[in-house]
Structure formats: C-alpha cells, structure tokens
Amino acid sequence: MTTIAFDPLRPTEFSYADLLLREAEPQNLESPFSALRDRLTPGELFYVRSHFPSPAIDPASYRLTVGGAVQRPMRLSFDDLRRLPAQTRTVTLECAGNGRSLLSPPVDGVQWHLGAVGTAEWTGIPLASLLDVAGLSSTAEEVVFEGADRGIPAHPPQPPQPITYARSVPLNRADDILLAYAMNGQPLAREHGFPLRAIVAGDYAMASVKWLTRIHVLREPFQGYFQTIDYAFWDEVGGHPVRRPLAALALKSQIARPVAGDVLRPGTSVLVVGAAWTGHAPISRVEVSCDGGLSWYPAQFLDPHEHGVWRRWQWQWDVPGRCGLHVLMSRAIDRDGQTQPAFRDSRFDSYCIHHIAPVPVTVLTE
Ligand SMILES: Nc1nc2c(c(=O)[nH]1)N[C@H]1C(S)=C(S)[C@@H](COP(=O)(O)O)O[C@H]1N2
Ligand SMILES: [Mo]
Numbered sequence: 213m214t215t216i217a218f219d220p221l222r223p224t225e226f227s228y229a230d231l232l233l234r235e236a237e238p239q240n241l242e243s244p245f246s247a248l249r250d251r252l253t254p255g256e257l258f259y260v261r262s263h264f265p266s267p268a269i270d271p272a273s274y275r276l277t278v279g280g281a282v283q284r285p286m287r288l289s290f291d292d293l294r295r296l297p298a299q300t301r302t303v304t305l306e307c308a309g310n311g312r313s314l315l316s317p318p319v320d321g322v323q324w325h326l327g328a329v330g331t332a333e334w335t336g337i338p339l340a341s342l343l344d345v346a347g348l349s350s351t352a353e354e355v356v357f358e359g360a361d362r363g364i365p366a367h368p369p370q371p372p373q374p375i376t377y378a379r380s381v382p383l384n385r386a387d388d389i390l391l392a393y394a395m396n397g398q399p400l401a402r403e404h405g406f407p408l409r410a411i412v413a414g415d416y417a418m419a420s421v422k423w424l425t426r427i428h429v430l431r432e433p434f435q436g437y438f439q440t441i442d443y444a445f446w447d448e449v450g451g452h453p454v455r456r457p458l459a460a461l462a463l464k465s466q467i468a469r470p471v472a473g474d475v476l477r478p479g480t481s482v483l484v485v486g487a488a489w490t491g492h493a494p495i496s497r498v499e500v501s502c503d504g505g506l507s508w509y510p511a512q513f514l515d516p517h518e519h520g521v522w523r524r525w526q527w528q529w530d531v532p533g534r535c536g537l538h539v540l541m542s543r544a545i546d547r548d549g550q551t552q553p554a555f556r557d558s559r560f561d562s563y564c565i566h567h568i569a570p571v572p573v574t575v576l577t578e
Contacts, residue, residue: 221271221290223406224398226256234322238262238363239403243327248468248487251515251524252302253330255396260403261307261328263377263438264363267423271407276391280356280429283347290407293393296337296345301390304331304489304522305417308443308458311466311565319562320367326466326569329489331522334411336392343386348429355389356380356428356436357410357421371437379419379443380434380457381412388413388520391424413520414491416458416564418443445560460491463552464566465498465525465544474573478533484511488544489522497545500527504539504570505554511542531575540571 231241241260243253271290279285307328309321322328339355359377364370381389390411393400400406405422412419418438433439439457447456465488476482488498494517499508511525525542532538543552553567 219399222399224255224395224401226401226403228256228260228403230257231259232325232327234324238264239266240322242324243330245326245329245466245468246471248485248524251331252333252396255332255398255401255404258330258332258395258404259307259328261322261417262361262403262422263365264361266402267360268402269360269407269423274407274425276408276425276427278342278346278427281349281352281431282343282429283349284345286346293337293391293408296341298335299338299390300333300335301411301413302331302333302518302521303390303411303413304329304461304520305411305420306461306489308416308418308563309565311569312562314569315556315562315565321562326468329466329522332395333397334390334392335394335397336390336408336411338387339389339391339410340386342391342427348383349431351431352383352429353432354380354382354430354434355386356430356434357419357424358426358428359405359421360423360425365437365442367442369441375437377421377438378434378436379421379438380430380436381415381419383429385412385415388415414460416443416461418458443563445563447559458560458563461489461520462564462566463490463492463495463544463546463550464488465542465552466569467540467542467571470540470571470573472571472573475576476531476573478531478535478575478577480531482529482531484527484529484540484542485524486511486542487522487524488542490544490546491520492550493546493548494519495523495544496547498523498525499543499545500529501541502529502538505541505568508543535575535577538573538575540573541568543568
C-alpha cells in the first residue's frame with residue numbers, strides 16, 4: 213500500500229518550456245530524448261499527446277462510472293477512489309507514432325522524432341481491485357476506458373458527431389493496469405489526465421486513457437474509432453485482411469547521445485547512451501555498432517528488467533583516429549531471440565516505428 217502526501221484536489225502545474233512544440237491545439241509536445249538522464253523522466257520533460265483539447269475537470273464534482281458487464285455498477289467520487297488501496301508502479305509510455313519523422317517517404321500525423329516516450333512512477337488503484345468490487349460478469353471480455361475529452365478526429369473516415377477518446381484492453385491484461393492519480397509522487401498534471409488516467413504497462417500509450425471518467429465492461433471486442441480506425445493495422449487471417457488494434461510495445465532501442473550530426477574529436481572516448489523497451493519477452497541484450505551495422509558490441513545495462521519499463525544502457529566508444537562520417541546504431545535483442553529489425557515493417561502504416569535508427573556523427577580534428 214502506498215500513501216502520498218499531496219493535495220489530490222489540485223493538478224500539478226508544470227512548466228513545459230523544455231518540451232518541443234509539435235502542435236499547440238490539441239497539445240502535442242515532445243520530450244528531448246537527448247536529455248535522457250534518470251530512469252524516471254521528470255514531469256516537465258514528459259511528452260504530451262492529446263487528440264482533443266484537454267478538459268478541465270473539477271475534482272469535487274468528478275465521478276468515475278463503472279458499468280457494463282459487471283454485477284454491481286458503481287459511481288465513485290475522487291474521495292471514494294482515494295480510499296481504495298493504492299499501488300505504485302514504474303511504467304514507460306511510448307506513443308505508437310514515436311519516430312514518425314524518421315520515415316521516408318514522409319507520412320501524415322504528428323511528426324514525432326525520438327521523444328514521444330518517457331518513464332514515470334504511477335500511483336493509483338490496480339484495475340483488478342476495482343473490478344473485484346464491481347464483480348465481473350462471467351462472459352466479460354474487454355474493458356473500455358473512456359476519457360472526458362471529446363471532438364471530431366482529424367483523420368477520415370470521421371464519425372458523424374464528436375466522440376470521446378475511448379480505448380479497450382482485454383480483461384486478461386488487468387494485472388498490467390493501474391488507474392493512476394499520481395505521477396512521480398505528484399498529482400497528475402492536467403495535460404497528463406488529471407484527476408485520473410489508465411496506465412497500461414507494456415502497451416503503446418494510446419491504451420493509457422487520460423481524464424478517465426467511465427469504465428465500461430464489454431462481452432465482445434470494442435469497435436470504437438481509436439480501436440479500429442486509428443491505432444489499428446491490417447493483419448491477415450486466412451488470406452483476408454482484418455483490422456486489429458495495436459497493442460504491445462514493439463522491441464526497440466534508441467540512442468539518446470551522441471545526437472545525429474554531432475562532431476567528435478578523433479582518439480577521444482565517448483559514452484553512447486540510450487534506452488530499450490518492449491511489451492514482449494524481456495530484453496536480454498542491447499548491442500551497439502559504430503560502423504553502420506557491420507560489427508556489434510554489447511552495451512551495459514543501467515537498469516534491471518521490469519515488465520513495461522525501459523532499460524537504460526551505455527557503451528564506451530573509443531572514437532577512432534580516422535576522420536569522416538561514422539554511423540552509430542543500437543539494437544535490442546529479447547529473451548525469445550527476437551532482434552530489433554533493421555528495416556521498417558510497412559504493415560504498420562504510420563505506427564510502431566521500431567526499426568534501427570542510424571545516428572551519423574562526424575569525426576573531425578579542430
Ligand atoms: N483521453 C485521452 N487519453 C489519451 C489520449 C487522448 O488524446 N485522450 N492520447 C493517448 C495517446 S495516443 C498517448 S501516446 C498517451 C500520451 O500520454 P501523455 O500525454 O501523458 O504522455 O495518452 C493516451 N491517452
Ligand atoms: Mo500516442
């Protein structure tokens with residue numbers, strides 16, 4: 213059980229001065245990934261990805277409704293929620309569109325570079341405890357999280373009227389889900405979903421619904437806009453294309469430093485630093501190349517494995533005496549023997565960009 217000392221009725225105010233503006237309204241702000249330092253991303257450096265304007269929710273009149281395929285539908289105030297046993301868990305959020313600006317030819321959508329990803333310590337109520345109180349119907353399959361934000365989505369086919377942001381997760385994932393009201397020991401900021409949001413460990417962050425006001429349990433797969441049209445891809449079953457929601461984070465590593473275009477001195481020693489994450493089998497190795505992928509060297513992990521949390525890593529590079537262009541790369545390898553791919557899987561359209569991103573640097577004498 214976790215107790216935190218703060219006034220839960222007030223959202224945390226952050227200065228977003230250090231984030232990169234990708235879109236002013238709705239608010240889309242990118243974290244400078246090159247600033248990666250601690251395992252936890254400070255709140256003021258955490259990316260913001262919103263589809264509609266951020267709603268201002270008054271915590272005093274706030275209610276969370278829990279209904280659908282449950283035995284005891286509920287309507288809970290913020291105080292009711294705060295009385296339930298809380299848990300704290302570290303989870304990495306990555307937007308499914310992270311890395312989009314690296315795609316060639318360019319694709320539509322917010323042009324995220326490397327920084328639509330961050331890690332925080334989230335405190336809140338495990339979904340499983342709430343569902344225990346509500347009592348699941350024996351035929352329940354999925355849980356839909358609905359936010360208070362609404363609008364008409366930017367991309368066709370557009371629904372005929374404004375919709376709320378809603379996403380479902382299969383109920384067998386309940387142990388990976390927290391209903392969080394705090395981030396890094398502070399109340400959520402408005403931009404991050406004050407007063408309550410879902411946090412789904414191991415999935416792309418579109419599942420981590422902000423401004424959570426309704427939990428609806430379904431007996432069949434949810435077919436909402438952000439489940440089937442957006443944040444979905446064409447899979448194939450028996451030769452038929454079928455639409456499936458994106459889910460688990462794909463195996464990925466990124467180099468934070470050096471940054472593409474950096475100029476380094478020959479014969480010096482440089483620390484190559486980055487992070488790797490996945491929603492699948494644990495990452496067992498990260499390897500770094502300094503010759504465009506011909507040879508690979510093992511990096512050293514700075515963090516232990518924890519499901520749904522990135523592992524920072526580093527590798528000491530003895531910069532050669534040869535001047536010119538050098539291409540750094542990193543790749544993650546998981547316990548199932550999967551390796552981060554070298555090339556883009558175009559089935560995922562403008563999402564799940566997890567192939568190796570080369571970082572060209574120049575070695576130059578003064
Ligand atoms: N209600 C609501 N929840 C939402 C979204 C949204 O637009 N509305 N965006 C989702 C997406 S696509 C991402 S990547 C994460 C971003 O969370 P953050 O802004 O706290 O970083 O929130 C998810 N939850
Ligand atoms: Mo996202």
